[in-house]
Amino acid sequence: MNVRSSRRTLLQLSTMAGASAVLSGCVTAGGDGPAEQATGAVTDDNPLGVPEDADLEVVVFEGGFGSEYTQHAVTLYEERHPGAAVTHEGLQKVGEVLQPRFVSGEPPDVVDNTGAGRLDIAALAAAGQLTDLADLLDAPSLDDPAVKVRDLLLPGVVEDGTLDGTAAFLNYSYVAWGIWYSRSLFDARGWTVPATWDDMLALCEEIKGAGIAPWTWQGKYPEYMMDPLQSLAAKAGGLDLVYAVDNLAPGAWKQDGVLAAADAIHKLVTGGHLLEGSEGLSHTEAQNAWCTGQAAFIPCGSWLEGEQQDVTPEGFDMAMAAVPALTAADALPAGALQGSSSESFLVPAQARNPRGGLEYLRCLFSGEVARGFAESAKAMPVVKGATDGLDLSPGLASVAAALDAAGDDVFGYKYRTWYPELAVEVDTATGELLAGRADPEAWADRIQAAADAVAADDSIPKYER
CATH class of the missing domain: 3.40.190.10 (Periplasmic binding protein-like II)
Known part of the structure; x- marks a missing residue:
C-alpha cells in the first residue's frame, strides 16, 4: 500500500x-x-x-x-x-x-x-x-x-x-538467553554450573582463587547483562512480573523480584567478580577474552557459538546453561529459560x-x-x-538441551520491541549499575521514571499482553 x-x-x-x-x-x-x-x-x-x-x-x-x-x-x-x-x-x-x-x-x-x-x-x-x-x-x-x-x-x-x-514482521532464529561456560575448563577444575545465585557467588570466589575472572560482559552494550538480570527477575516473580513490565504497570520496575534481581547482578560488581576493564569492551572483545580463558562465564544469546566459531580454541567445548534460580522460592522453575524468536525480517x-x-x-x-x-x-x-538429523555442534546442542529441559517454562519480554526508547534507558541504567556508579535502587528509580514517561506519552502507541 x-x-x-x-x-x-x-x-x-x-x-x-x-x-x-x-x-x-x-x-x-x-x-x-x-x-x-x-x-x-x-x-x-x-x-x-x-x-x-x-x-x-x-x-x-x-x-x-x-x-x-x-x-x-x-x-x-x-x-x-x-x-x-x-x-x-x-x-x-x-x-x-x-x-x-x-x-x-x-x-x-x-x-x-x-x-x-x-x-x-x-x-x-x-x-x-x-x-x-x-x-x-x-x-x-x-x-x-x-x-x-x-x-x-x-x-x-x-x-x-x-x-x-x-x-508486521517474521523472526528467523529461535534465541535462548543464558550464561555460557567452557565444559572442558569446568571439568578440569571440578566446577559445577550453579543452581542458585548464592551458589553462583560462592563459585565466583572459588574461580577467583584459581586466578580467573568469574565473569566478563559486553560492557559497551549493556543489553547483554540485562538479559540475566531480567531472567532472575522473571524467575523470582513469575509471568505476572514480566507482564507488568511489558504493560508499563505503575511501579513495575520496583517490584520485589526486579529489585532482588538487580541486587544479585550488582553483587558481581561489589564482590569483584567481573574481569577488569569489561565495562569498556565491545561484544567481540569480551567474548574473545572469555574464549581465551580470561573469564569463566559470559552472558549471551544462543548465537554466541556461531559468532565465535572462527576464534574459539580447539577443545573449548562451549555450552549454555539457564540463568540460576534467584532463590529456592522462585515462582518459575530453576530450569526456566528466557527465549523467543529474533532476527526480524520485514x-x-x-x-x-x-x-x-x-x-x-x-x-x-x-x-x-x-x-x-x-x-x-x-x-x-x-x-x-x-x-532433525543434523549433527549439532556443542554449543547448539546445549541450547537445544536447555530448551528441552525448560519445556513450557520459556518466557520473554516484549518492551524492547514495543518501546525502544525505554529499552535505551534500561540499558543506560544497567551500564551504570555494572560500572558501580548506581545501586539497585537508583537503577530502578531511573528506569521506572522512563517507563512512566512512556506510559504518559499519548504519541507512543501502547500494547498489552
Whole structure:
C-alpha cells in the first residue's frame, strides 16, 4: 500500500540517542510516494504474484549469524525468477542507514532489522510502513505446496511478529538467553554450573582463587547483562512480573523480584567478580577474552557459538546453561529459560517490489535454507524440523538441551520491541549499575521514571499482553 503524509509528519522522524536508530512517533514516508509497485500474474508456480523481471533489493544485518543463509535464499529466488536482478547488502547499523530511505519513500524490498542500531518496528507498523505478511503466511511453502508457510513455523513465531493484529514482521532464529561456560575448563577444575545465585557467588570466589575472572560482559552494550538480570527477575516473580513490565504497570520496575534481581547482578560488581576493564569492551572483545580463558562465564544469546566459531580454541567445548534460580522460592522453575524468536525480517510497504519481498521470505523460511542456517550459523531456526538429523555442534546442542529441559517454562519480554526508547534507558541504567556508579535502587528509580514517561506519552502507541 502507498502511504503519504504531510511535511509536518515527516519532521516527527528522529534518531534515538544511544544504541538504537529508530523511527519514532506516527511517521510515514514523504514526497508523492514511491514508484508504482510491481506485480505479476498469480499462478501455482508463482502464488504471490511476483513480477518476473523486477529487481529485488535485500538489506540484512551483518552480525553473528553471518550472511550465508540470506545469500542462500537469494540463490533460490534467482532460480525461481531468473529474469530478476537481486542485490544483497550487509549493514552494521541498519536504522542509521535506512532511516533516510524510509523518510524519502524509497526503502529496500526486504530488511533484516536486527542489531543495536535497528529501526523501531513498532513505530514503523503504527505508521503503516510495513507490508502485512498475511499473504506470505497463507502461501504454499517451498517445501510442500500442501503446507502453508505459517504451518512451518514454531509456536509463537507469528505471534512475536504481530502488532495490533497485523503480521508486521517474521523472526528467523529461535534465541535462548543464558550464561555460557567452557565444559572442558569446568571439568578440569571440578566446577559445577550453579543452581542458585548464592551458589553462583560462592563459585565466583572459588574461580577467583584459581586466578580467573568469574565473569566478563559486553560492557559497551549493556543489553547483554540485562538479559540475566531480567531472567532472575522473571524467575523470582513469575509471568505476572514480566507482564507488568511489558504493560508499563505503575511501579513495575520496583517490584520485589526486579529489585532482588538487580541486587544479585550488582553483587558481581561489589564482590569483584567481573574481569577488569569489561565495562569498556565491545561484544567481540569480551567474548574473545572469555574464549581465551580470561573469564569463566559470559552472558549471551544462543548465537554466541556461531559468532565465535572462527576464534574459539580447539577443545573449548562451549555450552549454555539457564540463568540460576534467584532463590529456592522462585515462582518459575530453576530450569526456566528466557527465549523467543529474533532476527526480524520485514517488507516495507513502500518498497518497489513488495511481492518479490514476500517471495524472498518464502525462500528464506524454506527447510533447505533453515537447515543451512543451523549448520553455518550454529543457531536454532524457527522452521519446524530444520535440525532433525543434523549433527549439532556443542554449543547448539546445549541450547537445544536447555530448551528441552525448560519445556513450557520459556518466557520473554516484549518492551524492547514495543518501546525502544525505554529499552535505551534500561540499558543506560544497567551500564551504570555494572560500572558501580548506581545501586539497585537508583537503577530502578531511573528506569521506572522512563517507563512512566512512556506510559504518559499519548504519541507512543501502547500494547498489552
